[in-house]
Amino acid sequence: MGQKVNPIGFRTGIMQDWKSRWYASKKEYAELLIEDHKIRAYVSKKYKSAGIPEIQIERTRDEVKVVLYAARPGVIIGRKGTHVEQLQDELQALVGRRINIKIEEISRPELQAHLVAEDIAEQLAKRAAFRRTMKRALEQTMEAGAKGIKIQMAGRLGGAEMARREKQIAGSMPLSTLRAKIDYGFVEAMTPQGHIGIQVWINQGEYEDQNNGVDAQEGQASKKPKRSYKR
Structure with a gap:
């Protein structure tokens, strides 16, 4: 059986950039990695x-720049930007460094x-029919x-005694194509019956900048030319 690989991790460093961009020495690396996790966990929960x-x-x-991509940025900004300043102070107290927050709206x-998986989870929590x-x-x-979407659920679907897995697919889903x-x-x-895991894959088309895949092409071994036989 083929093993499923996280599509984001599969393309990171080849077709898309890293979500944490910084350099640290061997001694500081673990500490900064934990700080990143704390920032993400705190913001996502609040x-x-x-x-x-x-x-x-x-x-x-001098500082840590945090870029938040949000579907509803008004919830974070608040009236006259008061919530942003409050969040900035809270994160500075959490990690002990100067924080600069930038908010980008998702169109x-x-x-x-x-976000699609979160919406499905909210509906299931309200006892909606999973199919x-x-x-x-x-x-x-x-x-x-x-271009395509795949949804997979696992758990006690519909309150059944035995846990099972169901999935639905629409459109195309080329998981092995790095360009996708x-x-x-x-x-x-x-x-109430327990936890239900929801996985969502969405095919958003192809990457606009095709030159991002140059590193992957350079890493491939060069093919030997075919031998020509003379009679």
């Missing part, structure tokens, strides 16, 4: 309703796999302009 699928972190010598949240919820998510994502822009999201739905 502003769960803002719809934040991605948090990018850049470090310089089409229907094409973000993590109807999956079908609705498939239709909305395809109408938004996606595949977004992936995983969320756990808390239901």
Whole structure:
């Protein structure tokens, strides 16, 4: 059986950039990595309703730049930007460094796999039928302009005694094609019967800059020319 690889990790460093961009010595690396995890966990937990699928972190010598991609940026900004200043102070107290926050709005949240998975989890927590919820998510994502979508659920679906797995696919899903822009999201739905794992893959098309794949091509071994035989 083929093993499934996270599509984002599969393309990181080849077709898309890293979500944490900084350099550290061997002694500082572990400490800074834990700081990044603390920042992401704190922001995701506090502003769960803002719809934040991605948090990018850049470090310089003087400060830490945190870029939040949000479907509802107004929840984070607040009235006259008061919430941003408060969040900045809280993160500075958390990691003990100067923080600079930047917020980017997501124009089409229907094409973000993590947000689609979160929406499905909310519907399941409200006791919605899982097949109807999956079908609705498939239709909305395809109408938004996606090339393909795959949704997979695992757990006690519909309150069944035995846990099982179900999936639905629409459009194309070329997981092994590095040029294809595949977004992936995983969320756990808390239901009275137990946790249900929700995985979502969305094919957003192809990467615009085709030169990003040069590193992958250079890494391939050169093919030997075919031998010509003379009579």
